[in-house]
Amino acid sequence: MRIEDVVCSFCGCLCDDLVVEVEGTRVINVENGCTLANEKFMGDHRLEAPIRRSGGKWEKVSYEEAIAETAGILLDADRPLLYGWSGTYGEAQTIGVHLAEVLGAVIDNTSTVCHGPSIMAIQEVGHPGCTLGQVKNRADVVVYWGANPVDAHPRHMSRYTTYCDGFFVKNAFRERKVVVVDVRETESSQVADEFVKVNPGGDYAVLSALRAIVRGKRDIIPPDVEGVSREQLFRVADMCIAAKFGAFFFGVGLTMAPGKNKNIRNAIELTEELNRHTKFTISPMRGHWNVYGSNEVFTWITGYPFAVDFARGIAFYNPGETTSVDILRRGECDACLVVASDPGAHFPRACAEHLARIPTVQIDPHVNVTTHLSRIQIPVAVAGIDAEGTAYRMDGVPIRTRKLFQGRYPDDLEVLEKIYAIVKEAKG
Amino acid sequence: MRVILKTKPRAKPRIPIEAEEIIPQNFLRKNDIKIFEGNKERSLDDLFFVTREGPAVSPDQVEVILTGDTGVIKRVGEYMNAGRIIIEGDIGMHCGNFMSAGEILIRGNADAWLGREMRGGRISCEGNAGHYCAAGYRGEKRGMRGGTVEVKGNAGDFCAEYLSGGEVIVHGNCGDMPGVEMRGGTLVIGGDCLRPCGNMTGGTCMVFGQARQFLPTFRRNGSQEAEYAGKRYRMNVFRGDVANRGKGTLMVRG
Numbered sequence: 001m002r003i004e005d006v007v008c009s010f011c012g013c014l015c016d017d018l019v020v021e022v023e024g025t026r027v028i029n030v031e032n033g034c035t036l037a038n039e040k041f042m043g044d045h046r047l048e049a050p051i052r053r054s055g056g057k058w059e060k061v062s063y064e065e066a067i068a069e070t071a072g073i074l075l076d077a078d079r080p081l082l083y084g085w086s087g088t089y090g091e092a093q094t095i096g097v098h099l100a101e102v103l104g105a106v107i108d109n110t111s112t113v114c115h116g117p118s119i120m121a122i123q124e125v126g127h128p129g130c131t132l133g134q135v136k137n138r139a140d141v142v143v144y145w146g147a148n149p150v151d152a153h154p155r156h157m158s159r160y161t162t163y164c165d166g167f168f169v170k171n172a173f174r175e176r177k178v179v180v181v182d183v184r185e186t187e188s189s190q191v192a193d194e195f196v197k198v199n200p201g202g203d204y205a206v207l208s209a210l211r212a213i214v215r216g217k218r219d220i221i222p223p224d225v226e227g228v229s230r231e232q233l234f235r236v237a238d239m240c241i242a243a244k245f246g247a248f249f250f251g252v253g254l255t256m257a258p259g260k261n262k263n264i265r266n267a268i269e270l271t272e273e274l275n276r277h278t279k280f281t282i283s284p285m286r287g288h289w290n291v292y293g294s295n296e297v298f299t300w301i302t303g304y305p306f307a308v309d310f311a312r313g314i315a316f317y318n319p320g321e322t323t324s325v326d327i328l329r330r331g332e333c334d335a336c337l338v339v340a341s342d343p344g345a346h347f348p349r350a351c352a353e354h355l356a357r358i359p360t361v362q363i364d365p366h367v368n369v370t371t372h373l374s375r376i377q378i379p380v381a382v383a384g385i386d387a388e389g390t391a392y393r394m395d396g397v398p399i400r401t402r403k404l405f406q407g408r409y410p411d412d413l414e415v416l417e418k419i420y421a422i423v424k425e426a427k428g
Numbered sequence: 429m430r431v432i433l434k435t436k437p438r439a440k441p442r443i444p445i446e447a448e449e450i451i452p453q454n455f456l457r458k459n460d461i462k463i464f465e466g467n468k469e470r471s472l473d474d475l476f477f478v479t480r481e482g483p484a485v486s487p488d489q490v491e492v493i494l495t496g497d498t499g500v501i502k503r504v505g506e507y508m509n510a511g512r513i514i515i516e517g518d519i520g521m522h523c524g525n526f527m528s529a530g531e532i533l534i535r536g537n538a539d540a541w542l543g544r545e546m547r548g549g550r551i552s553c554e555g556n557a558g559h560y561c562a563a564g565y566r567g568e569k570r571g572m573r574g575g576t577v578e579v580k581g582n583a584g585d586f587c588a589e590y591l592s593g594g595e596v597i598v599h600g601n602c603g604d605m606p607g608v609e610m611r612g613g614t615l616v617i618g619g620d621c622l623r624p625c626g627n628m629t630g631g632t633c634m635v636f637g638q639a640r641q642f643l644p645t646f647r648r649n650g651s652q653e654a655e656y657a658g659k660r661y662r663m664n665v666f667r668g669d670v671a672n673r674g675k676g677t678l679m680v681r682g
Contacts, residue, residue, distance in 0.1 A: 078466030079466035212644075
């Protein structure tokens with residue numbers, strides 16, 4: 001069966017023009033997808049049934065047994081942590097937040113290790129953003145800062161910027177200027193009109209210098225700012241000021257560099273400064289598929305986008321205190337439910353060690369690093385392949401994903417609703 | 429009145445305790461002080477051996493002493509407006525949040541957000557302070573607004589972020605970005621620091637050690653003498669941050 005206009009479920013681009021061929025319960029071909037999409041759709045390494053660690057070995061258990069034991073672990077905990085959520089869809093995330101509230105748990109999503117600092121900066125100074133459609137049709141200057149879209153978001157340039165003609169940009173490749181700012185040369189920097197190489201950790205100073213230049217304080221800029229020459233800074237600032245419509249895109253190279261949210265705040269304030277001269281916008285390059293959706297869902301329900309602590313019965317938010325990396329590093333939590341992510345692969349070693357010490361349950365279709373730290377794993381359908389639901393693109397546009405075939409796995413929502421029902425009944 | 433709170437052994441000692449009700453005035457007026465251990469509400473007696481000595485007729489006459497494993501106790505002294513708290517060891521996050529009067533003495537180290545958005549009173553920390561010492565809450569436009577925070581040791585990153593009033597004195601080193609977004613008040617750093625006062629719009633910061641990775645957006649504005657620890661030093665004076673309005677003063681030892 002050939003299915004058109006399929007939404008990709010890998011990165012934050014949510015490309016919605018894939019053509020997928022399905023045979024039975026397998027995807028056998030993907031057209032228009034990047035390498036990452038092809039692997040995601042055609043990968044075939046799913047866990048067959050729920051597993052539980054028993055005496056140093058894994059044993060298969062029924063879904064009912066795994067769900068009941070998971071609910072019991074969470075109910076026994078004094079400080080449970082519910083982490084992940086970015087690889088699943090909004091409806092399942094909603095149940096996750098309700099579960100956290102009933103349990104008095106901390107719920108956090110993968111923003112904690114990617115664009116959490118971006119959100120914190122936006123909370124400080126706002127977000128002069130726009131949709132990717134605006135960038136595609138209007139932007140004549142595009143700046144990628146601390147991002148490498150060729151590798152991480154392979155179709156970003158071809159769908160929205162460098163290689164994509166727009167309504168007001170008829171010949172994008174020639175008319176759009178692309179600037180890449182990074183600490184090293186990348187595949188993306190090779191297609192840039194201007195590559196700005198910054199010393200590691202020097203982004204904040206370079207952004208401050210650009211702000212000063214745009215404010216007309218050129219005389220104060222020293223000959224070299226964190227490895228960038230004054231002449232190049234002037235050139236980039238002039239290019240931005242001369243743009244009809246400019247767009248900054250920034251990645252974890254900026255959010256996770258020293259200064260974190262202050263780097264993003266500085267970039268946003270540079271964008272605001274440029275808007276005194278022309279039209280400029282700024283957007284994060286969200287990586288983990290529906291991570292933007294998890295921020296949306298958390299915010300609708302709790303008022304906060306990530307790292308929400310319900311221990312006191314009300315929502316409290318304080319990144320650095322209620323973020324999962326910090327909670328795990330300090331050894332605070334005494335149980336953890338991981339949904340649709342792989343903290344074992346991405347968190348610091350001390351956090352992974354704590355996950356292995358406490359009862360950790362993972363709800364995920366695949367065996368991954370976190371499996372080896374877990375006590376129970378419950379396999380589920382893959383969102384966007386054999387489960388449908390709503391996801392958010394990196395620019396905040398909600399897109400409905402489709403179920404391509406009826407598989408044999410329950411989806412995240414079904415499993416979480418059963419856990420929630422047990423917990424709700426126990427709590428009364 | 430002297431109240432001595434000694435921690436009891438716990439089955440899960442790493443689970444944080446939230447104890448904003450541990451403030452002097454509550455020991456005068458309140459019999460049922462509640463605290464949280466993780467997601468469970470506890471009474472004071474569940475987690476502490478409590479000893480009360482002597483009378484008091486006003487909160488000013490109440491002294492609370494915390495001893496034992498106090499490093500994971502958060503929010504001690506939150507909204508405190510009178511009296512004295514002495515912590516014999518380390519203390520957890522948010523000690524002295526929003527306090528408006530009184531005194532907190534910490535003989536060990538303090539975790540992050542010491543004196544967050546403090547309005548008045550005095551906090552003395554004889555050890556080190558964590559990140560966001562005397563800073564603001566997430567998204568808040570003003571941090572500490574009054575009073576004094578003195579740290580004998582080092583402070584972590586983002587010390588005195590959004591400082592709007594009062595005085596912060598760190599005798600040791602500060603981490604990255606002390607005084608970032610500063611708009612008033614005085615920050616004194618006895619040791620070294622990284623990237624001080626980014627985006628500052630007001631106030632005065634004095635660095636008596638080395639200011640590393642100095643931001644390029646501060647304009648030299650002569651020199652002047654300043655006194656620290658009984659000695660006078662010649663300081664280079666900068667105005668900035670000119671990436672913003674540039675009305676703050678940053679002084680670095682020459």
